Amino acid sequence: MTRFFFFLLIIFFGCNQKPSLTSKQILEKSIKKHDPYNNLKSLKFKLRIQEPRINNPERLSIVTLNNSTGEFELQRNRDTHISTHKIDKNGDAITFLDDKIEKDSLLIKKYRLQPKRNSNYRRFYQTFSLLPMSLKNEKFDLNDNVVVVDFNSKKAFKLSIELQKPIFSKSLNLFFSKSDYQFLGLEIMYPENSGREGQRVIFDGVFNIVDVNFSRFHHWLNLKNEYLGSDIFVKELK
Structure with missing residues (x-):
């Protein structure tokens, strides 16, 4: 009986033991894994x-980014049109529809052609x-609390973060593989x-x-795990 009780205590404390690494250490290890140099x-x-969405299954983007200079370009299909959203190395933004600056206010609103939006597009891809x-x-701000959870059927460290500048929201839950620190996804809260x-990606x-x-692959779900869309990096273009 005594041995059995001792065995139960080992199981209890083993299952409830907190991760030995801090949230900062887990994040640093994951960043190092993804960008070692x-x-x-x-x-x-x-x-x-390819960016299929429930309401827009044919969405396709071509994204050019230069992190050294900040230059950015997004080309995206808009029905029978192509929009082009640019930011140059000086930070100046300009947008075209079919290689022309669009004047029609209805088309500008429909296809989100306002140049001020370009910084948000860049922030998403960058x-x-x-x-x-x-x-x-x-x-x-990175919450000190680290929780081990199941995320997409994998054991994961869950970290909570609050961004100074939001990406959709300031509040994100980040998930990292417990075995090798691979980034598994996030929740936008x-x-x-x-x-x-919220959304789960x-x-x-x-x-x-x-x-x-x-x-x-980035697969977008709601918090009920209902599919919303995907971002699929198909290939690098020259």
């Missing part, structure tokens, strides 16, 4: 990205799509707006450019 700061690419290593360039539902696969390893 600190190449993100000079990363340049031109990528073809920061969100390149998580977790892009956090090196962000200001944020809206604690300041209880009526707005599963990061999977590997896309490698100059030893920067980011996720090839």
Whole structure:
């Protein structure tokens, strides 16, 4: 009986033992895994990205980014049109529809052609799509509490972070593989707006450019795990 009781205590304390690593250490290990030579700061690419959504299954983007200069270009299909959203090395933004500056206010609103939106497009592809290593360039508060959970059927460290500058929201839950610190995905939360539902994004696969390893697939779900869409990095263009 005594041995049995002792065995139960071992199981209890083993299952409830807190992770030995801090949230900061887990994040640093994951960033090192994804960007071992600190190449993100000079990363340049031109990528073809399929972005099917429930209401827009044919969405396709071609994204050009130069992290050294800040230059950015997004080309995206808009019905029978192509929009082009640019930011030059001086930070000046301009947008075209079918290679022309559109004057029709209805089309500008419909296709989101306002040049002021371009910085948000760049932030999505430069920061969100390149998580977790892009956090090196962000200001944020990282919760000290580390929880081990199941995320997409994998054991994961769950870290909570509050960004100074939001990506959709300031409040994110980040998930890292317990076995090798691979970034598994995140939850976008809206604690300041209880009526707005959060999203869960599963990061999977590997896309490698100059030893920067980011996720090839981003699958968007709501918190009920209902599918919303995907971002699929198809190939690098020259």
